[in-house]
Amino acid sequence: MAALISTGLPGLSRLNATARSGLAGLAGAGVGAASQFLTVVLVTREAGQETAGTFFAVTALCMMVAAILRMDAGNGLIYFIARSRPFGYRCTSGYVRAALVPVAALSLAVGAAVFVNTSDPALRVLSAALPVMVCSDLVVSATRGFGTMRPTVLLDGVFQPVAQLVLVGAASLTNPGSVPLLAAAWALPSLPVLLLASLWLHRRLPYAPYLPGTAHDLWRHTWPRSLAAAIQAVFQRLDIVIVAMLAGPVEAAVYTAATRFKVVGQLAGQALAQATQPRLVRALSEGDLPRARELYQSAAMWLVLLTWPIWLGYAVLAPWLLGAVFGDGYASGVPVALVLAATMMLATACGMADVVLTSAGRTGSSLANLVAAIAVTVALDLLLIPGFGALGAALGWAGGMVVKNLLPLWRIHRLYGLRPFGVHSLAALKPWRAS
Template sequence: MASLTTRLAGPLGQVTARLAGPLGQVAKGGIAGVTGAAISAAAQFLLVVVVTRAFTAHQAGTFFTATALALMIAGVAKLDAGNGLIYFIARAKTYGYHGISGYIRAALLPAVLVATAFGAVLYPRLGVLAAALPVMVVADVLLAATRGFGTMRPTVLLDGMALPALQFLLVAAAAVAVRPQWLPLAWALPYVPVTLLAASRLRERLPRTPYLPGTGRDLWRYTAPRSVAGAIQAVFQRLDIVIVAVLGGPVQAAVYTAATRFKVVGQLANQGLAQAVQPRLVRALADGELARARELYQAATIWLVLLTWPVWLGYAALAPWLLRLFGTGYDAAVPVALVLAGTMMLATACGMVDVVLTAAGHTTASLFNLVIAIACTVALDVALIPAHGAFGAVLGWSGGMVAKNLLPLWQLHHRYGLHPFGRHSLPALRFRSWATA
């Protein structure tokens, strides 16, 4: 993934210099997001390799389950405040960003309080990971606010590069010392410098404008439905690992985590492109510019396919050998890898459907879609994991992913006539001829 991104970075930079339209904007912002995603995915993959080879499957599964639970709870606690900030900051550009500091305070306070409450309740179970929950939430909200100002640099550098790299180095140190009890602290500690640096970067961009009454009410009126959807989305992303640990035990959780580690490539690539495109989508749809929104959506989709499909095809072909990197016994999860690859190819072909749906203001519809998706996952997991272990878990996750992507795809078609592929897809494929024109 990293080498593919490196090969594309040069031509894409030339394309961006020549294009002033939405396609050029997607290439410029998207390549930054995807570069960060590639580095993050590589660091996370290596982290899993280190843990599975240095510790027993039971110890590895226990650690993976704990971090999955921490990420899931942090995703719930942040109340999707970051996306609410992106929405209001992107729209406020027209008005000189008046009242933005009030929006940021209104977003942070409830999220921090919820994260602190969760941390207090879960401390006996998660220990240092529970204590880190407020810091994880603050980092996410502050980085989202910087993206609202139209910059990807803090997110790429801090969340995409610094955080996973530091986590890998500290976890590797715990592995060298053969101290499994150090793993939670090694994984959580990097959130502290990332949060401090994110606050510093946001302060540099934050205009000194007076507080405007009603900002908190406006922010949460828009964000509240999405907060529930964001919580369900966070649960959907991590619940499979937790359910495998509960129903199949830590060893099956370790096998499942290792075999599905490559799904983070698709998630992070999608996230990297979405982070670049989302503010522009919000502005285009708010201004009623459906044609520009269609162009952004289709350009982002084709880049997502170009950047991830070679990874899925390669993973499906090389899975028997790649899974051996995790240690003895992990190569038995080849069927899990094949289901993962096929499902992610389908999901990326749909593009960032949920981002487009919420950018258009349909947060309630997004919530409905996520409820259906997680219901499918839980039902299939409960039915299949006891008999089939990790393979049953990936089938449950696959069913949820199909529902999560096809439902909003139909809704976008029905409401706006939007499709992930169209007349803007072919120009995106011709970036080489544009770069040399």
């Protein structure tokens, strides 16, 4: 195992723990990102652009609806479970029930309604899988409240995307023109993830009687973030759906292929955010701003170090890479790739500003920021996609990303004096040695 050489700086061991947890999450996220990327490559190469674009659009729509139905209850559970650590996690089973019951009931109702009211076979397949997808993510999120990344890394980071790659690959090779078969293969791995994560949580969750007010406390904290998560889900996926609606499935396929590298670059942020969030919650709830500053600045430095080379390389290689990887029909996505690379470099330079904001309990401010971002994105999409297709969608997404990152950055600086770079950025760069 690698360990950071001690320098005598206060709090270095906390940074070291965060880095180790972040790297563990990064390893799992790396496997997951590679698997997701290869899944897209298989579909684009084996299926036609019409089939690929339709598949990408319906799965994007499914992920968007699933994220809305989760209501960000997973992050709410992380918040309450992490805060209960000094008390032996007592009463945490009540919070899990308070989150899981309404989320499961709502997802079942929506899935049933879509199944009954649509004739599209692909949408019917995904509506049947919707409740399982929603609940599996919620249960996996709850495990992170205990300060461990292992279930997230193994189940969400490795097992699910690898299983999707294998199953979607088999479906695309046997019947590449069948969107319902591809959709079923993509959704199926959520079921074993739900079962395994539930077993892990059941074994470690101390049972306690359900206390009055538990649901009220959970949802009073979570409801602003629930709306924010719904808007975030729309922000992340709506562009693919709008491109398919306004410019057709072929443009949707080109846009999805060109922006698929976003997953590769975002995996570092996802891993570091999952590892850092419980520590930020504890630091900010205890009023320990120096510790919060250490965590924020070290994570921001690692984000830049890990992602900027990826984005610079993608910008340089995009003219060759898109055609070589996805096929000749996808080389027109080069302008999309350049917009994506520049925007992601700016976003990572802001650090995990929104994670800090929500860890401090400022979920209302996070919601307002996301409302502004989605408004900018939709306005630009509707204005630019009809004339510019995939490039118009990329420009709309970029405008929303700028708003999404700069507003929380300004907010946490104004409230807590936090900025993404400082003395703790240098501490994050101390040399590593083998232990």
